[in-house]
Amino acid sequence: MADESPFRNTVLKGKVALITGGGSGICFEIATQFGLHGAMVAIMGRRKHVLDAAVASLESLGIRAVGVQGDVRKKEDASRVVETVVEELGRLDILINGAAGNFLSAAEDLSPNGFKTVMDIDTVGTFTMSHAAVNYLKQGGKGKGPNEGGVIISISATLHYSANWYQIHVSAAKAAVDSLTRSLALEWGTDYKIRCNGIAPGPISGTPGMEKLNPEEAGISSGDAVPLGKMGEKWDIAMAAIFLASESGKYINGAVLPVDGGSWLAKPRY
Ligand code: HXC
Numbered sequence: 001m002a003d004e005s006p007f008r009n010t011v012l013k014g015k016v017a018l019i020t021g022g023g024s025g026i027c028f029e030i031a032t033q034f035g036l037h038g039a040m041v042a043i044m045g046r047r048k049h050v051l052d053a054a055v056a057s058l059e060s061l062g063i064r065a066v067g068v069q070g071d072v073r074k075k076e077d078a079s080r081v082v083e084t085v086v087e088e089l090g091r092l093d094i095l096i097n098g099a100a101g102n103f104l105s106a107a108e109d110l111s112p113n114g115f116k117t118v119m120d121i122d123t124v125g126t127f128t129m130s131h132a133a134v135n136y137l138k139q140g141g142k143g144k145g146p147n148e149g150g151v152i153i154s155i156s157a158t159l160h161y162s163a164n165w166y167q168i169h170v171s172a173a174k175a176a177v178d179s180l181t182r183s184l185a186l187e188w189g190t191d192y193k194i195r196c197n198g199i200a201p202g203p204i205s206g207t208p209g210m211e212k213l214n215p216e217e218a219g220i221s222s223g224d225a226v227p228l229g230k231m232g233e234k235w236d237i238a239m240a241a242i243f244l245a246s247e248s249g250k251y252i253n254g255a256v257l258p259v260d261g262g263s264w265l266a267k268p269r270y
Helices: 027-035 048-060 075-089 111-136 168-192 208-213 233-245
Strands: 018-020 040-045 064-068 092-098 151-153 195-201 258-259
Touching: 018 027, 018 075, 027 040, 027 092, 027 111, 027 233, 040 048, 040 075, 040 092, 048 064, 048 111, 075 111, 075 233, 092 111, 092 208, 111 151, 151 208, 151 233, 168 195, 168 258, 195 233, 233 258
Parallel strands: 018 040, 018 092, 040 064, 092 151, 151 195, 195 258
Antiparallel strands: none
């Protein structure tokens, strides 16, 4: 069970956040914690039953939440979803790009279309959603203090800091997501004061991504390979997102924050 939040429960009051992939896993926890800290939340995903269950769960906590079905790979879906969020919740302040595809495959066995599919969801999807949201994010936060523009947070990974087995497609896609974060931070930070940052989760327990990696077999679940000695929780990622999205992060732009207990640095001791 995660700790009590270190943030005031009003830290995102009045903000509207759209969270892609928000129906499950890490991004559902981000939606929940954003809601518990005062935001209204919209979650986007491909599967209606997943969205419906997630919205019901958020509402049971007293959170104002809407679910909008759509695929981040489709430009028309991106525009429709963003417009629906603004219609239903009145504005858009924060976009979390969390939708991602993942499966393990040796490079030799991976079809070019399999590679492209993950690039399309993770990388092209992040750009497509950011592009669809930018006109609304320009207005986001106006008149509410020093955080003039809106905020984009794109979820990547630490896979591409070195190399990982059987994830050539995901590593390439997440490297490109980090690159998008930096380019958007430069262009939209300068022109619109939209802060664009990333979060790179390490091994986080109880996520669809981790289930696919089979953490027991890979020896991750014991935490022995993590400097901090354990796997992370979804809560850890959600707290990092609140830090970046709220006034606490008002001077942070173009950063990608690894939240991995130091895993990517880990080496056997001599
Ligand atoms: C090899 C596969 C495959 C697999 C799909 N493909 N699954 N190849 N092994 N397990 C190939 C297909 O053969 C096809 O290529 C191409 O990919 C497209 O497949 P579709 O099934 O048609 O695509 P689609 O229905 O769009 O599904 C895409 C998907 C997605 C990526 C498979 O459904 C998915 O993974 N959903 C799960 C989402 C998820 O787990 N999210 C958590 C992400 S966690 P061909 O050539 O045959 O046409 C995360 C963290 C990363 O991202 C970091 C971890 C540490």
